[in-house]
Amino acid sequence: MDLDRLSATAQPVLLSILRFITGLLLFQFGVAKLFKFPHVEMFAQVTPFSLFGIAGMFELVLGGMLMLGLFTRIVAFILSGEMAFAYFIEHAPVSFFPLLSDGTLAILFCFVCLYLAAAGGGPLGLEALRKRRP
Structure with a gap:
């Protein structure tokens, strides 16, 4: 089997895995910011309605939705914007x-989420399951 056919076969499943892992990584930031677990020193003083706290809410809720594959395109688009905002406010x-x-x-994160917004969530997720039902 040539590499192109193998890649084409694996691509949809790998897209779902990319979506899940991206959601999981964002979800962990939300948990760390809002629930202080695990303890991360730079998130120790985050309060729920601060800029970091609101970002944590986005990451917790939307990261969870991304993991589940629910409304992937719009969720990923919002998260892409959040990460662009985070970069220009905090890092740039x-x-x-x-x-x-x-x-x-x-x-x-910004560009992976932007890709997911364009590509969708792949075949493994609640959205794909919902579309398969008659």
Whole structure:
């Protein structure tokens, strides 16, 4: 079997895995910001209605929806915007270079979520299950 056919066969499942892992990673940031678990020093003073707290709510709820594959395109689009906002508010003022401003992860999340908004959630998720029902 050639590599192109193998890649084409695996692509939909890998898209679902990318969606799930992205949601899980965002979800963990929401849990750390709002529930202080695990303890992360930079999130220790976050309150629910602060800028970080509201971002945590987005990450918790929408990251969970992304994991489940529910309304993937709109959820991923909103999360992409949140990550762009996070980069320009928190990281870009520190330095133009993402490596120096610790903004690499925000940029990566932004563009992975933008890709998911365009590509959808793949075949493994609640949205795909709902579409398969007669």
